[in-house]
Amino acid sequence: MPNPPLTERQQRTLTFLRDYLQAQGLPPTLREIADALGFPSHSSAQACVESLVRKGMLERSPQHRGLRLSGDHGRVTRAAALAALPLIGRVAAGSPILAEENIEAQLEVEPALFHPRADYLLRVVGLSMRDAGILDGDLLAVHRTHTATDGQIVVARLDDEVTVKRLKHERDRLLLLPENPDFDPIEVDPRRHEFAIEGRYVGIIRRA
Structure with a gap:
């Protein structure tokens, strides 16, 4: 049956x-x-x-x-x-990143191809991470976690925006660094911003 x-x-x-x-x-x-x-x-x-x-x-x-x-x-x-990952497009303000309204599609991608295994794909918008080989339109493979170490590329939520940047701790402040000199670092001030790590970059898919 x-x-x-x-x-x-x-x-x-x-x-x-x-x-x-x-x-x-x-x-x-x-x-x-x-x-x-x-x-x-x-x-x-x-x-x-x-x-x-x-x-x-x-x-x-x-x-x-x-x-x-x-x-x-x-x-x-x-x-x-294990052969499908949700593809996240534009994240609605204030919504969980894996909320249904943010999911564009389920793509046939093996999560275990990445280490640690990927939990979702995020569509990249813009060129702020160009020099790390992450380009506009790429699909970022993301391992879902709320922690990351210094220097790792993370998916971060800053207030109602979700961004991909390199995490850097510098004395008493936290920075989100672009990989493109045309963009400025973002300083995270916990007194003014709501901040959370949504995941860590573990790989990339580039469609022809």
Whole structure:
């Protein structure tokens, strides 16, 4: 009997659950699902999980965080589980970077080609990172993390803008450095700016 069709949101949730189970050995909480996939609320994550249970992709179990992959869905092939990454275009002000409204497409790219593995692709706009080989229109492979070390290229949120820059700590201040002399460094002042690291650059895809 063929598998019931999944919506894009359900497929992303199933893939996240599978990857989380493989990495952690237990299912994620609804909060972790909502945060990772940009759902607007826990109830949205709950509704998506319930849909996957009804479609037979997930099963309830009596254990803590009682979810598990059902039957053959827990043994899907590597290609089915790992062969797509969400492509993020323009990020809406104030929205989580992986919110559905920011996702342009799901591209057939193997996340494990990158180290650490990529969680999403970000479309590059502009030439501020030109001298690092990152050009306008490139697809930046990003490992989702909220921490980075000095000198790494990061995807950073500064107030309502998302930017790609090199991170630099300098005494008592934090700088976001371009790789193009035509652009000025950005100094992050925590008294005036809301700042967060959204991910770390792990590779690039350039379409012909």
